[in-house]
Amino acid sequence: xxxxxxxxxxxGFNVAKGLAQQGEAVIALDHTEEKxxxxxxxxxxxxxxxxxxxxxxxxxxxxxxxxxxxxxxxxIEASILTVMALKELGxxxxxxxxxxxxxxxxxxxxxxAKVIYPEMESAKKLVxxxxxxxxxxxxxxxITMKLAKMTVPEFWIGTSILSPVFxxxxxxxxxxxxxxxxxxxxxxxxxxxxxxxxxxxxxxxNNVEALSKKV
Numbered sequence: 676x677x678x679x680x681x682x683x684x685x686x687g688f689n690v691a692k693g694l695a696q697q698g699e700a701v702i703a704l705d706h707t708e709e710k711x712x713x714x715x716x717x718x719x720x721x722x723x724x725x726x727x728x729x730x731x732x733x734x735x736x737x738x739x740x741x742x743x744x745x746x747x748x749x750x751i752e753a754s755i756l757t758v759m760a761l762k763e764l765g766x767x768x769x770x771x772x773x774x775x776x777x778x779x780x781x782x783x784x785x786x787x788a789k790v791i792y793p794e795m796e797s798a799k800k801l802v803x804x805x806x807x808x809x810x811x812x813x814x815x816x817x818i819t820m821k822l823a824k825m826t827v828p829e830f831w832i833g834t835s836i837l838s839p840v841f842x843x844x845x846x847x848x849x850x851x852x853x854x855x856x857x858x859x860x861x862x863x864x865x866x867x868x869x870x871x872x873x874x875x876x877x878x879x880x881n882n883v884e885a886l887s888k889k890v
Contacts, residue, residue, distance in 0.1 A: 677702065679743040679766070680718075681726045681757055683710040686772060686793050687746030692717045702740065727756035729763060738764040745771040745787075751778050755785065762786040811890050813883060821883040823847070827872045828890045836866040845886045847878030 676699065680691040683705040691703045691714055701718040705711055706725055715721040724731040726747070737743070743766045747754040754771065761769050762785065771787040773779035779790040814822040834840055836859075841847050851860045853873035859866065868874065876883070 676700070676742065677740045679704065679737050679740040680746060681705070681743060682746035682748065682754075682772070683707070683714055684746065684748050687744070688714055690744055690746060695719070702735070702737070704735070704737075727753055727760060729760040732760055732764060737761070738766065740766055742766075742768045742770065745769065745782075747772070749774065754778070755781060758782055758785045758787055811887055813887070815880075816877075819880055820877065821880045822850075822875060822877055823883045823886060824873065824875045825890055827852075827868045827870065827874050830889075831868055831874070832870050834868050835864055836862045836868060837864050841876065845876075845878065845889075846882045847876040847886060849874060850877050851875040 678691075678694050678699055679702045680687050680694070681704045683691065683703055687703075687705075688710070691701050695701045695717045701720075703711070703714045703718045703721045704724055704726055705714075705721075706723060708723055711721045711723045722735050724735060726732065726745075732738070743761045745754060745757050745761070747757060751774070754773075758769055758771055768788045769786060770789045770791065771779075771782040773782055773790050773792055774794065779792065782790050811823065811825045814824075816822060831840070836849050836852060841849055849862075851858055852866075852868065852875065853859070854869065876886070878886070
């Protein structure tokens with residue numbers, strides 16, 4: 676199977692390179708000489724041309740490709756015209772990058788088999804990562820020991836800070852907790868963890884990582 680990747684920005688470059696590294700035949704197209712030069716060491720063929728020009732695409736043999744991936748950035752007009760040209764050439768499967776929902780809807784109506792939104796997907800992943808890290812942070816003390824700071828998980832709400840459950844379940848030791856804005860490092864038996872409290876535990880790196888999967 677031959678893949679054509681059109682538009683060699685960061686996304687398109689990595690798609691072309693990744694497909695080539697998987698052993699696929701890749702033809703990379705862009706109108707910028709520098710981008711063609713950068714990708715040429717990775718792909719089967721790299722050609723500088725205007726992808727909206729159906730004659731240029733035909734002469735480059737693009738009609739024989741099974742899959743075309745259109746990764747043109749902010750130039751929505753060029754993206755639309757390129758998809759139209761590919762469908763007119765008879766390329767069986769066209770995958771197209773879109774930057775807005777409306778852009779994506781137009782590409783779908785023009786015959787794109789799949790529309791992808793890499794910026795949106797990247798943003799979703801970043802937000803998920805940020806939110807996750809807000810609830811659980813680790814600090815390496817040595818190769819084998821870590822501190823973990825977390826919002827008290829549901830399964831420890833209502834638990835005494837001196838309960839053996841921390842060591843019994845995860846082999847970690849509470850060393851501090853924050854309740855109603857105040858940090859505590861010395862504990863009493865009736866110090867009960869409540870929702871919204873911040874807890875700091877100490878433990879072996881493997882145990883702290885195991886705890887992170889449960890929080």
